[in-house]
Amino acid sequence: MSAKASPTATVAPAERREQPAGSPAIAHASMANAIRALAMDAVEQAKSGHPGMPMGMADVATVLFSRFLKFDPTDSNWPDRDRFVLSAGHGSMLIYALLYLTGYEAMTIEQIKKFRQLGSITAGHPEYGHAPGIETTTGPLGQGLANAVGMAIAEKHLATEFGDGAVDHKTYVIASDGDLMEGISHEAIALAGHLKLNKLIVLFDDNNISIDGALSLADSVDQVKRFEAAGWAASRIDGHDAAAINAALENAQTSDKPVLIACKTKIGFGAPTKQGSEKSHGSPLGADEIAGARKTLGWTSAPFEVPPDILKAWRTAGARSKSTHAEWKARLGALDAGKRAEFERRTKGDLPKKALADAVRGIKEKLAVQPKEMATRTACEFALESLIPALPEMIGGSADLTGSNNTRIKGMKAISAADFSGRFIHYGVREHGMAAAMNGMALHGGIIPYSGTFLVFSDYCRPAIRLAAIMGKRVIHVMTHDSIGLGEDGPTHQPVEHLAALRAIPNLMVFRPCDAIETAECWQLALEAKNRPSVLALTRQNLPQLRNRFDNENICATGAYEIAGPDGRSDVSIFATGSEVAIAVESAQQLAERGVAARVVSVPCFELFLEQKEEHRRAVIGDTKVKIGVEAAIRQGWDAIIGSDGIFVGMTSFGASAPYKELYKKFGISAEAIAHAALTKLGKM
Numbered sequence: 001m002s003a004k005a006s007p008t009a010t011v012a013p014a015e016r017r018e019q020p021a022g023s024p025a026i027a028h029a030s031m032a033n034a035i036r037a038l039a040m041d042a043v044e045q046a047k048s049g050h051p052g053m054p055m056g057m058a059d060v061a062t063v064l065f066s067r068f069l070k071f072d073p074t075d076s077n078w079p080d081r082d083r084f085v086l087s088a089g090h091g092s093m094l095i096y097a098l099l100y101l102t103g104y105e106a107m108t109i110e111q112i113k114k115f116r117q118l119g120s121i122t123a124g125h126p127e128y129g130h131a132p133g134i135e136t137t138t139g140p141l142g143q144g145l146a147n148a149v150g151m152a153i154a155e156k157h158l159a160t161e162f163g164d165g166a167v168d169h170k171t172y173v174i175a176s177d178g179d180l181m182e183g184i185s186h187e188a189i190a191l192a193g194h195l196k197l198n199k200l201i202v203l204f205d206d207n208n209i210s211i212d213g214a215l216s217l218a219d220s221v222d223q224v225k226r227f228e229a230a231g232w233a234a235s236r237i238d239g240h241d242a243a244a245i246n247a248a249l250e251n252a253q254t255s256d257k258p259v260l261i262a263c264k265t266k267i268g269f270g271a272p273t274k275q276g277s278e279k280s281h282g283s284p285l286g287a288d289e290i291a292g293a294r295k296t297l298g299w300t301s302a303p304f305e306v307p308p309d310i311l312k313a314w315r316t317a318g319a320r321s322k323s324t325h326a327e328w329k330a331r332l333g334a335l336d337a338g339k340r341a342e343f344e345r346r347t348k349g350d351l352p353k354k355a356l357a358d359a360v361r362g363i364k365e366k367l368a369v370q371p372k373e374m375a376t377r378t379a380c381e382f383a384l385e386s387l388i389p390a391l392p393e394m395i396g397g398s399a400d401l402t403g404s405n406n407t408r409i410k411g412m413k414a415i416s417a418a419d420f421s422g423r424f425i426h427y428g429v430r431e432h433g434m435a436a437a438m439n440g441m442a443l444h445g446g447i448i449p450y451s452g453t454f455l456v457f458s459d460y461c462r463p464a465i466r467l468a469a470i471m472g473k474r475v476i477h478v479m480t481h482d483s484i485g486l487g488e489d490g491p492t493h494q495p496v497e498h499l500a501a502l503r504a505i506p507n508l509m510v511f512r513p514c515d516a517i518e519t520a521e522c523w524q525l526a527l528e529a530k531n532r533p534s535v536l537a538l539t540r541q542n543l544p545q546l547r548n549r550f551d552n553e554n555i556c557a558t559g560a561y562e563i564a565g566p567d568g569r570s571d572v573s574i575f576a577t578g579s580e581v582a583i584a585v586e587s588a589q590q591l592a593e594r595g596v597a598a599r600v601v602s603v604p605c606f607e608l609f610l611e612q613k614e615e616h617r618r619a620v621i622g623d624t625k626v627k628i629g630v631e632a633a634i635r636q637g638w639d640a641i642i643g644s645d646g647i648f649v650g651m652t653s654f655g656a657s658a659p660y661k662e663l664y665k666k667f668g669i670s671a672e673a674i675a676h677a678a679l680t681k682l683g684k685m
């Protein structure tokens with residue numbers, strides 16, 4: 001690999017660059033320079049941002065968008081569009097410039113002028129949902145690349161289901177050194193290589209520069225060899241040579257493996273003193289440098305002005321796929337009406353309402369007739385046995401804990417490189433890659449991904465879960481072994497702070513059902529929440545079924561409800577989640593024997609409860625003098641329910657290795673301890 005480019009490297013005059021065959025009348029370089037100019041000007045105006053990457057990758061992006069990418073700016077949701085992921089989200093001006101130039105109506109020049117300002121659609125990093133054409137929120141390096149793996153899996157799965165007349169597209173990624181240094185990239189590229197995701201094409205901005213300076217300060221990986229070792233087809237090209245970019249992308253179209261194209265570029269291409277240096281990475285170039293760059297690039301237009309002929313060439317590029325889009329519509333129209341309707345339902349993300357309602361009712365009826373004592377992870381499998389056949393969009397998986405997570409029902413075929421028709425993914429021991437790939441599947445559309453791992457490893461998924469919450473995507477994480485109740489594996493495997501940490505993420509729903517019926521109801525709520533992710537925290541240990549009556553209504557929908565209590569007034573309210581609800585019920589019985597009336601409130605979902613109207617919340621919380629929260633986890637967050645003067649029975653340390661019943665005793669999470677605390681507070685001890 002060549003060392004950092006000299007800051008004084010001369011730049012070939014724009015119009016002398018080689019033209020790929022069949023290029024439009026406007027030279028490639030002029031089109032690329034339009035991106036460079038917009039990036040320089042917008043960052044300068046905002047007084048912050050990252051001009052270097054868009055300037056460096058402008059040639060690559062120009063060839064991609066003007067010759068290869070299948071997209072239609074007038075219909076950014078066209079289900080069969082190629083997906084473009086700017087994994088190096090700091091280079092956001094690259095995508096904003098491309099969206100403006102190719103003619104996305106919402107991306108006006110005014111929006112470019114308002115780069116990074118409040119209320120604009122041109123945020124510091126690309127935000128999914130802010131502007132059409134942004135396929136995912138990027139910025140945390142590595143996430144976009146891993147999202148793209150999920151998008152490519154989704155494409156292959158849906159193509160097997162609906163045929164390649166309906167689904168046949170590529171997923172392109174622009175990734176930087178930072179993306180490839182992040183650990184998540186290892187998980188993502190390994191999974192992509194294993195599954196031979198040959199429609200995934202990564203354009204690596206191989207500029208040997210990151211924030212601290214030359215890449216050699218921190219990294220000496222040969223990325224081409226690394227990707228090849230993971231089963232990719234990888235090559236190196238000059239990222240400023242349009243013909244070479246064209247040829248590499250042409251080759252990539254028929255690859256039988258995922259493709260890495262390492263594009264050797266100069267960061268800040270065209271900037272007279274900052275090109276090739278970290279100085280162009282993340283701050284405005286300054287007026288003099290911009291003037292110099294304009295001169296070097298031969299760009300004479302005023303800031304934010306793109307000459308009409310160049311803009312026209314870009315708009316022509318933006319309209320390139322119109323006939324392909326029309327042909328796709330005709331093919332979809334020719335599909336069998338039922339299949340077409342199903343495809344449309346799936347891509348819109350609408351649920352098969354009746355099938356879901358029937359499935360949930362069926363589960364609850366069976367449990368009411370024949371109550372089952374079982375772990376909630378087993379209850380989850382029991383629910384999935386009805387949900388999976390009812391909802392073909394559900395694609396499950398596990399990070400190598402399939403037998404422990406109970407996320408794969410009998411007869412569920414696994415996806416493999418040879419056959420994508422399955423509905424279960426062996427993600428391997430790759431929680432972070434799994435969670436980010438799930439985001440990609442949800443973003444792609446047509447799929448509701450759910451996963452499996454241990455709750456303690458939610459930490460390994462957290463950055464991706466946070467992004468799912470920011471983006472408002474329906475991604476469902478089944479996280480089992482949810483407390484010290486997992487027993488002998490000990491403190492490294494016993495989540496203690498994880499429920500609180502997950503509850504801290506806005507827009508995420510954290511469910512902790514207490515029995516088989518609540519598990520089914522929580523699944524229903526997670527599936528029905530189209531615009532938010534969920535975590536289902538489930539037990540390893542068996543739990544009694546506390547609700548034995550059939551209720552058609554989803555009782556968990558308000559997040560908390562009285563599950564047991566006396567007919568009349570109570571002296572004590574005990575709030576509990578998951579495995580601790582049964583313990584709370586037992587303590588209420590002990591209190592009754594001592595003449596103290598206690599009610600028990602199950603709290604399967606804090607978020608749903610805290611979103612209820614105040615009146616309802618007050619009624620559920622009640623006004624008993626004694627309020628006790630019980631959860632085999634830390635107290636943080638519980639004061640919202642029990643008040644700062646409430647009693648909390650839970651964990652303050654990391655647990656221990658022993659059979660679970662002994663652990664509950666050791667850490668004082670027992671019916672006796674709860675009753676004792678209540679009686680003490682009432683002055684009856």
Ligand SMILES: Cc1ncc(C[n+]2csc(CCOP(=O)(O)OP(=O)(O)O)c2C)c(N)n1
Nearest residue numbers: 053139140141176177178179209210211281
């Ligand atoms: C997970 C994560 N860590 C740190 C950052 C802050 N950051 C933004 S860009 C960058 C690295 C820049 O180097 P590179 O990826 O090569 O981009 P280039 O300088 O070539 O544009 C870093 C560390 C981030 N965005 N995400």
